[in-house]
Amino acid sequence: MDNNKNLVIVNLIGEIHEENIRILKRSIISNQDKAKQHQSKGVFISLKDFKYDKNPKNITLMVKSINILSEKLEIGINFIDYSVDLFTVLKLIIKNTNIKLYKNIDVARLFYDPKSFKEDFSVLVYDDDEACSKELFDELSVYAYKLTRAKDIKQFVSGINNKLYDMAVTRTTLNKEKKESSRKNNSLAISKKLISNLPTFMNKAAETLVSFTGLEAQKISHCIQQFDVHLRTKNICAVMPFSGDLEGSFTLIFPKKIAIVALEALLGETVKEDDIATLTDGVGEFSNIITGNAKTELDSKNIKVVFELPKTFESLEETQSVIGKNNGVWMNMQLSGQAFYMFVTK
Numbered sequence: 001m002d003n004n005k006n007l008v009i010v011n012l013i014g015e016i017h018e019e020n021i022r023i024l025k026r027s028i029i030s031n032q033d034k035a036k037q038h039q040s041k042g043v044f045i046s047l048k049d050f051k052y053d054k055n056p057k058n059i060t061l062m063v064k065s066i067n068i069l070s071e072k073l074e075i076g077i078n079f080i081d082y083s084v085d086l087f088t089v090l091k092l093i094i095k096n097t098n099i100k101l102y103k104n105i106d107v108a109r110l111f112y113d114p115k116s117f118k119e120d121f122s123v124l125v126y127d128d129d130e131a132c133s134k135e136l137f138d139e140l141s142v143y144a145y146k147l148t149r150a151k152d153i154k155q156f157v158s159g160i161n162n163k164l165y166d167m168a169v170t171r172t173t174l175n176k177e178k179k180e181s182s183r184k185n186n187s188l189a190i191s192k193k194l195i196s197n198l199p200t201f202m203n204k205a206a207e208t209l210v211s212f213t214g215l216e217a218q219k220i221s222h223c224i225q226q227f228d229v230h231l232r233t234k235n236i237c238a239v240m241p242f243s244g245d246l247e248g249s250f251t252l253i254f255p256k257k258i259a260i261v262a263l264e265a266l267l268g269e270t271v272k273e274d275d276i277a278t279l280t281d282g283v284g285e286f287s288n289i290i291t292g293n294a295k296t297e298l299d300s301k302n303i304k305v306v307f308e309l310p311k312t313f314e315s316l317e318e319t320q321s322v323i324g325k326n327n328g329v330w331m332n333m334q335l336s337g338q339a340f341y342m343f344v345t346k
Contacts, residue, residue: 042076
């Protein structure tokens with residue numbers, strides 16, 4: 001346990017297993033009185049020394065256990081010091097819990113120990129989700145900070161790079177903007193280098209979904225064609241442009257039914273068909289994780305690629321309006337015997 005400006009921090013060390021969760025809970029319980037003495041509104045679990053084993057089921061088990069403890073003790077329990085990969089998993093799993101995520105203890109202090117900052121402390125707020133961005137801004141507006149809400153990722157990154165603010169706060173992962181030169185290249189042909197590395201996308205999609213859901217996933221076939229807008233299913237799509245040594249756009253197409261199956265396997269709870277927010281967030285995060293794992297393998301080959309944030313759509317036509325009508329590689333995949341698809345184009 002550590003104290004930082006009247007905030008109580010508990011460190012999670014090693015991997016997640018039942019015994020480690022019990023130790024973590026005992027540590028929180030033993031420090032709840034200290035939290036009250038410091039007039040802290042919560043306890044913060046640092047994941048700096050946590051070894052993420054790429055098993056989201058263990059994360060889900062821990063989050064559910066911690067959330068129950070939080071309600072029982074009537075104190076806030078939140079996570080700090082997480083990696084980008086772990087953030088994408090946690091963001092999805094903490095949905096509908098009382099747990100919140102803060103990049104580090106300094107960001108947490110903005111909300112829980114505002115008196116420790118000077119009155120004219122300037123904060124830049126951004127989230128790619130408009131509702132989340134407004135929620136962040138509203139949460140901080142009760143304190144005496146000078147707040148600015150970035151209208152888009154370009155303004156947010158510019159504010160950080162030019163050091164215009166004392167602190168920047170976001171609840172999303174951020175990638176660098178795609179270079180203008182890549183936007184000008186509107187060639188219909190897919191590069192040979194991109195084609196040769198497509199198995200990375202297919203393999204990582206299957207591996208990721210098996211790891212995260214425990215369901216059987218496999219690649220079936222692929223062909224060169226335009227984006228298929230004639231699928232006879234209700235679909236949710238996530239689009240992620242990428243640039244660097246490879247340039248193009250990655251699209252994950254999940255029929256709604258298989259999206260529900262995948263998310264229920266991951267979360268261990270029922271997902272309703274009309275819960276569009278959960279479904280779009282889930283497909284977006286699956287896309288984020290798949291491309292993140294693909295990026296790691298490409299990096300090992302010294303191929304540098306930057307993926308933008310996923311944008312999600314419920315309409316195939318709307319998705320095509322974003323990625324265009326160029327030829328690409330359409331990949332037929334299966335999860336638990338049901339079809340889903342991926343599409344990579346220039």
